[in-house]
Amino acid sequence: MQNIRNIAIIAHVDHGKTTLVDKIIHATSVFRENQADSGDLIMDNNDLERERGITILSKNISVMYKGTKINVIDTPGHADFGGEVERVLKMADGVLLLVDAFEGPMPQTRFVLHKALELGLKPIVVINKVDKPNCRPDEVHDKVFDLFFNLEATEEQLDFPTFYGSSKQGWFNTSLEPAEDITPLLDGIIQYVPEPETFEGSLQMQITSLDFSSFLGRIAIGKIRRNSIKEGQTIGLAQEDGKVIRGKVKELYVFEGLGKKKVQEVQAGDICAIVGFDKFQIGDSFVDLENPEPLPRTAIDEPTLNMTFSINNSPFFGKDGKYVTSNHLKERLYKELEKNLALKVEPTDDANTFLVFGRGILHLSVLIETMRREGYEMTIGQPQVIIREIDGVKCEPYESMVVDVPDEYASKVIDLATQRKGDLHIMETKGEMQHMEFEIPSRGLIGLRSQMLTATAGEAIMAHRFTDYKPFKGSIPGRSVGVLISKGQGPATEYSIAKLQDRGKFFVDPGEEIYEGMIIGEQNKPGDLVVNIVEAKQLNNMRASGKDKDGNIAPKQLFSLEECMEYIQGDEAIEVTPNFIRMRKKILSENERKRIERGAKG
Template sequence: MEIRNIAIIAHVDHGKTTLVDRILQTTKVFRENQETGELIMDSNDLERERGITIFSKNAAVTYNDIKINVIDTPGHSDFGGEVERVLKMADGVILLVDAFEGPMPQTRFVLQKALQLKLKPIVVINKVDKPNCRPDEVHDAVFELFFNLDATEEQLDFPTFYGSGKNGWFNDSLTPTEDILPLMDGIIKYVPKPVVTEGTLQLQITSLDYSSFLGRIAIGKVTRGSIKENQQIALVQTDGSIKKSRVKELYVFEGMGKRRVAEVVSGDLCAVVGLEDFNIGDTIADAENPEALPVISVDEPTMSMTFSINNSPFFGKDGKFVTSRHLRDRLMKETEKNLALRVEDTDSADSFLVYGRGILHLGVLVETMRREGYELTVGNPQVLVKTIDGKKHEPYENLVVDVPSEFSGKVIDLVTQRKGEMQVMESKGEMQHLEFEIPSRGLIGLRSQMLTNTAGEAVMAHRFIEYKPWKGPIPGRNNGVLISKFQGTTTAYSIDKLQDRGSFFIDPGEEVYAGQIIAEHIKPGDLNVNAVEAKKLTNHRASGSDDSVRITPKLQFTLEECMEYIQQDECIEVTPKTIRMRKTVLNEEDRKKVARSMQSEAIG
């Protein structure tokens, strides 16, 4: 059977997963009467809630007796490590672009990787049913992007399809059709067959799967020779060492699942069961004559956070896994499959430094651990600083903001305060398209401020460019916080009295402890307050004033918003049921001592 291997790449929200749904439905992967729902490939709860793809996934469909392996990739730059390696399994890419937004920073990042790997591109301009879309301008912008990324003559001659994944049609012109068959024919016509090379076995492990019955499963593309069940193989590791092993079971992808087979030949993707201690990037090779494939290189992390055990007074109330050994084992397990993540020990046995690609990358890890029953404390995110030629350098990002024209002044003001420099300003209909170069530090906490100042209208995206010289101090949060003085249950009486001091993160009746951050102060500087004081009862009634307690609902922060909100001396307590912000040093007197010693150090 002929094979085509294709990866789908696009910016967040341009419709990759919906396109995969349409391909699965067109090729009758599901029975006519089977309930499938939408976004079939986003199987993880976190992915469904956030509406983003986090883990790349494989599906295989058969069309006109040709097997098409489809790889759905994440669209967010924080998961670029995931995309880079799965592209190794593909021979062609579908670049999906929104007919209004056009190519975005993430499109550029992934497309560059695909062109370097000499993959054949097919451009699909999606959402042409949207009002004020501009498919022809977008097509020209995509061509320009290919040209800027040094595409070859052959790659520049890309086929283009137009359509709407939501309405279920794609065609090589703007005329709507009944279905997506023109695109399916295009995949078979334009994507080359995998290059089949004779010789001994070579298969690079590009992703992992895990099954509670079979253990860790290696996934990759057979680039040379063939692989059989019970075959003796050599596992060539990234450091050059070779381990002998045996293939217990072999699977190929079929529909949304896998089918067990006896042999997989060159060009197909497969899942191998039975290997011990393998890592992503290792090569499965011939037992007698092992030859390794080039090691996969993944972009370096740009941010770090301290993960430590939960040491608050409410320690152990919610979580199953609370010790430093649990925390360490879980983080080490994560580094096996999450290539862009690094974990280092610190001076303290209870804390670990975790390096990642950005706030979302680290936030998803914390959220996943929390749902698995872990309790932990995370510090505020720090960018990684390098010393180059004796000078301090920091990571810089390219920031793109699309915003209605009336808010563009506010956006420029916000970004320049954070040491961003404007590079491009152009109109897209009623929207203003702005591009900046900004230190990665400047992005921490920017999204929430930007949405507040633009009435939620701004659409922002960013990608890492390179390390450049340090830009100097960047102003942090303007306001201080209100900190609880005592442990206890908050009362409506005391919150009502404190409401004019700030906006609260808690409701009456919640348990708090000394040192917990319970509100944002309306002024700079922190304030210690008593939120657990009950009303003194007397046998005199104050006429008319007893029932006048009016409490504003609390501000709800997501985990990422908390990570962007906290300052140097603060951290977040994360448990399966709650997320609380707190001071790292809980005792008020101890905090004052620390502040005094830091002041004297600064003067000295």
């Protein structure tokens, strides 16, 4: 048996988790001298993760240090990917809790840490970014202790070792005295994290994660709890319905460095990847055929939102994307189900439209963003929360929302949250900041972030996580103003935009191609207004075309994909193509919209 330590890293978004993993990779010389160094954020290997600075998918790496194999499990820090975290913790025996020396433990940390402590994992606390001005490592250490205490940690878990340092500068130590490198932390992992506990008996391995390869198909990942697995061995797969399927291990891999290494046999306690089974789900167990004893299953977070995905039917259909048909869309969405476990896809009455269920706005926007980068065109509807009936009562998902904001903006935050049916439960002062905790329906969160950032001059720090389904809280006010809708198709003109400036803010620049029914701006007051901004100035012999150019046009308002998702109303949609994100009315023709409106009133 080789020496093994399995450790998961938990941290809030932006607390330096991925940077720390990079430093571990460098310190243990995973890159040979002659290999090109792949720079920073090695673990965030898809473009979206690098751009947004968040870890979306949990990943495994493995390093050798002083004759011990350390399996490092990098976990996502965002609430929408909480389902990932819970499962991967099952592979770990210890957890590294990484906390920012200024911000202290954040709400998302609390959620994941609670799961880790419940599983009985041994914690090591790492207080990062002690090089930052205004940091308060001692105060943060006390706050972490309070958090452990509130989460009902055991006596042993409360006696956690603490390391201080800066992953950016590449050092960690047991005191605030800078060290040469991160070896004190690596020594601490070997000292404090227990070796994996293995048990006597027939084979047991639960699938806690999965991978997909176009060459090998679906790959099951998990930690072997009992016995061992050999390449070519015939074993059983215990499924949710109690059936045990017979199958053969075609290929067997362990993690080594940033990749996988093919092996003949893996012993209990190690994390491995198995090829050869297709019909498995997260939570299924590999067992002995003669004596199957599956492990208890892990529940996966239920989706809380749904959106319609349909083909792009705007006049600009097919101009920009490579995959534009409903078959392309269907294949891509069903392929995503292979590895995106909190996602569900259902067909609708319309063959060109699919209903997609996800964990939150970020979860769904990451999927849309990935698809548009791959060359897909589609139309996305307004996000809707999932309503359930529980014991005859109409219920909706609720979230716990935490907002940290400077004193002077606290009342604005409370006002905005209350308008959206949020209840304030905790309010306390943290230095110059007010720390507030609300319970709010998931519906209330749609569009709230952008409003809150506007009201607090960008100072609000907001995080939320799903808690439970509770009775429906009544209607929540939507957008308070109307939109400006294009009457015609063609390039927007500077002349028309300048004339209409007093009507509202524009989302397009002069020269931009627009079409009828496209949302081109926001009106200053309620109600939608159809305007013509493709009209050019009439020229006669008295005026030369180059004179009196209107140079006083305000710059257009830019929207990210998530902001568009939060902005649109029920009769609106988003056209997403590889190079453009446009908001539009579902029904583009003004006459058609009026006819339907008259019919609804009649």
